[in-house]
Structures are given as structure tokens and as C-alpha cells.
Amino acid sequence: MEKLLSRFLDYVTTDTQSDPYSKTTPSTEKQWTLAKKLVLELHQIGLQEVSIDENAYIMATLPANTDKKVPTIGFISHMDTSPDFSGKNVKPQLVKDYDGKDIVLNKTKGIVLSPDYFEDLLQYKGQTLITTDGNTLLGADDKAGIAEIITAMEYLAQHPEIKHGKIRVAFTPDEEIGRGAHKFDVKKFGADWAYTMDGSQVGELEYENFNAASAKIIVKGKSVHPGYAKNKMVNAIAIANEFLSLLPPREVPEHTTGMEGFFHVHKIKGEIENAQIDMIIRDHDAIHFQARKELLSNISEKLTQKHGDCITVEIEDQYRNMREKVEPVFHIVEIAQEAMESLGIEPIIKPIRGGTDGSQLSFMGLPCPNIFAGGHNFHGKYEYVPLESMEKAVKVIVKICELTASQIK
Incomplete structure (x- = not known):
């Protein structure tokens, strides 16, 4: 998954911090830099119907490769990073074969990522962690999700033996300031349902929120x-x-x-x-x-x-809490759950203690549960993401596409 890593490192070094006091969409001009880069990349991996509108909402299609009448599904992530902490001059650090001990993020400032405080770190002994240098956030929220979606679409395009229906992808601005879905064109997107790739640790599957x-x-x-x-x-x-x-x-x-x-x-x-x-x-x-x-x-x-x-x-x-819109079509949660279980991932179904584009989209007519993207400690200098978690997210996306098609008789 070298491409997955290189994509992610490229994305996080592009500053896309949003601004809650701005009246424009996107709220910051710098979000356009990543948006234009993603449009080019979507063309390069062979997706069709690639578009970007005047508000920097990106959409693209991986066409179906089966004659079955399969529901159109979507995958969505956001480009912006939180205004709570600097996203400028992000310098990600790779910790290979993590040994379970303290990670010195910044020796000069004495900033340490420690499992004594962040116990989740111990889940990832032996894995490759991507951290900050202690001066900025990382941007795994949600550039990990973007990298995972694009990598999964590229994989499906290169493996036509995996049958799937029409798949739509979208990348939005300004999710971190609560506006990610405000100008999302659900009709244009044209999916029966979608998943936001914007959760945290491996296995998270969420269909209710604050x-x-x-x-x-x-x-x-x-x-x-x-x-x-x-x-x-x-x-x-x-x-x-x-x-x-x-x-x-x-x-x-x-x-x-x-x-x-x-x-x-x-x-x-x-x-x-x-x-x-x-x-x-x-x-x-x-x-x-x-x-x-x-x-x-x-x-x-x-x-x-x-x-x-x-x-x-x-x-x-x-x-609002999207549960009331997802429960009537609960099979979309069950498909994601089955995808994880088939890959040996234990689903962690729990409410989101936060918001998600999926909430607003669900009330706009696009039921949209949330799936893990792999990161931890979002919105600050202690943010990190295991590379292996991102790889698992890619596999879950691919499996959801495959299961959605295979369950249609």
C-alpha cells in the first residue's frame, strides 16, 4: 500500500484549515489547492464524471462492471482540517514497528505521545504510526478518508474481477465548521446510500450522532x-x-x-x-x-x-441525530458490518460524540452511516494514524462494494 501512504503524506502537507467566521464556500481559499489536486488524481486513476463545482464540492464515478441492477452507493470524506489547531506546515513523522513506548514528537518542546496517557497506542505495537512533529495537527481527519477512498477506487478499477455496481465518491469542504453538507447536491450525487469515511479507530461503525x-x-x-x-x-x-x-x-x-x-x-x-x-x-x-x-x-x-x-x-x-433516517434502511449498516467481519475486523457500533456530514446528508435524503478512517486524537498535536488501519479501511470499502453487488439476485 505504498500509494496509500504517499497519497496521505502528500495530502496532509497541504494546509486546508477551515474558518468558521468566513462567509464563503469553501471558507478558506487554500482548500482549493487540495481540491484541484484531487480532481486531477481522480482523472488519473480512471474515474468518470469527475466534477468540481463553484463551491469546491468534488464528485466522481466508478462505473458498474456488472449487468445486475445494483444500487448506486457512495463514499464521502472532507478536505478541510479543524480551525482548533494549526494545519500549516504539517511535517508528518513515521514511526515504524512501534515498540509500545513513549514517542517523542518534539524534543525541543518536550512534547511526547505516551501510552500512559493515550492508552489506544498499545493496540498498535509492531505497526507503522504516522504522527505530527508536535507543532501542528496531522490531518488524518479526514485526509486519511480521502486517501482510502481514492486508493480503494483505484484498486477496483485495476481488478475488474471484483464485481460491483456504480460507485460515486465525493469530497467536501468545511465539514469541520459544520457546513460540509450545506451545498452538497444530493440529486446530482445520485446514490441510494453512502458512507462517510470519517471515524476513528479500526472497526468503528456509527449511525447515530449528537x-x-x-x-x-x-x-x-x-x-x-x-x-x-x-x-x-x-x-x-x-x-x-x-x-x-x-x-x-x-x-x-x-x-x-x-x-x-x-x-x-x-x-x-x-x-x-x-x-x-x-x-x-x-x-x-x-x-x-x-x-x-x-x-x-x-x-x-x-x-x-x-x-x-x-x-x-x-x-x-x-x-440532528441521523439514527431516525438510517434505521428504516438498516441493511446499509449490516452490509458494512458484514464487510468488516469478513475481513476479521470486529465492528464497534457506537454513537458518534460529534458531528458528521452523514448526519446532514441523511436528512437531505442520502442515508449515510460513518465508518472508521483509522486516526486518533483529532484536532491537535497528538493526532496519529496507524498505516495498517488505513489499509484495513481500504479493504472495507472494496468489500462493501463487492457485497452490495453480490447480494443482488
């Missing part, structure tokens, strides 16, 4: 000389802090797991006259999700009664 919303709490204060401020000053910073104190203290990312939801404050700024809290709201359960949004409104009302009309809460829904 309900998600973003929230802005805007506080307006009044600045008065502090020596004469009694009953006159309204300190927006203090009120913002009071607002946060009324949220459930344990319902945050660092104290929740599994199906537990949370509030996550990711930005706060302020001065006496103006303060703003930016947060996200997450919950798998629709009723609990609604209750979380209502809690923010209730806190606002309580503080308004105490301090006057100084708080505005703006809540914007981002995506």
Missing part, C-alpha cells in the same frame, strides 16, 4: 468610574461569569462520555460594556437536547430579572 446547536450569549453592560459605580455600573464580564455559573458544572466534554450530552464553552471575550460567550450544545436524545436549549433561555430570563434587560441568547441548530 443533536447539535451553537449558542451566543451577548451581554450589554454600562461603564461607570469604579469609584462612583455603586448602583450604576453594569459589568458585562461579571454577568457573563454569573451566567456560566448557572450551567450544570459536570455537563461538559471533560466529564461526559457515551450518550451523555454537554454544554461546551469554546470562546469568551469581554469588557465592562460588552461580553460574549460562544458555546456548543450537544445531546443524542432529542428531548434532552431541547431541554438544554431551554435552560439557556431560562438562565437569561433569570438574570434579566436580576440585572435588567442586558442579555441576548442566540441559538442556531446545526445538525
